Amino acid sequence: MTSTPPDPHHLPSRRGALAAAVAIGGAALLLPGCARSEKNEDKKGGEEGVEVGATEDMMREHGVLRRILVVYRASAGLLRQEATKIDAHQLVAAADLFRAFGEDYHEHKLEEAHVFPAVKKAGGPAAALIDTLIAQHARGREINAFVVDRSKTGIISAGDKVAVADALDGFARMYEKHAAIEDTVIFQAWRKSLSPEALKDAGETFEDIEKVQFKGDGFDIAVDRIAAIERALGFGDLATFTAPPPPHLGSNV
Ligand SMILES: [Fe+2]
């Protein structure tokens, strides 16, 4: 089963505004100190009356990237079993989505251009992490390029499957920590370094960048793309990711 991955920049959005609003509302409930304080400061969401703060916007972008990491880990597991089990065109599609939405937009145009310089200028423990985060962006670009190179024919050769699986696992391990540190340390330090007016301006700037980059709502487009990739690879059913029950207490494993 093979298919040619579409260009993630030019896919129509099919995701409803209400679904986005529900997701945004849930995040707001979990992050009262973050989302509520920015409620009047940042860009409009997908439904009237729902607004997405600049930091929350980047955190939900991490949600898309984490779904790609899940695809990477699950694909690595299948590759270790048998390379031909994977439709490598879909792996290319996942890496291309990470490049367009993660590397070119989220990392390069938001974090490296706006967030990291401000955090570094503010100083403190968060500033000390910036060089490592930038180095991890660069390493991620190397790994995604490698994955695309070895997957572009649609079949990953037997000789490449372990190296590709190792690259996918290594990328996922790195970026899980990377995104978690950004969510909990960097974005919070960035938000605190800005006045309410500057934060509002940043949110509007980010929205403008997103519209230019994707010719629409980049988040909705990216969610549609990763959902299609998950379905194509057989990773689309959330229930299949429910962990098995643990051994009974007292039993020897
Ligand atoms: Fe980053």
Ligand SMILES: [Fe+2]
């Ligand atoms: Fe990030």
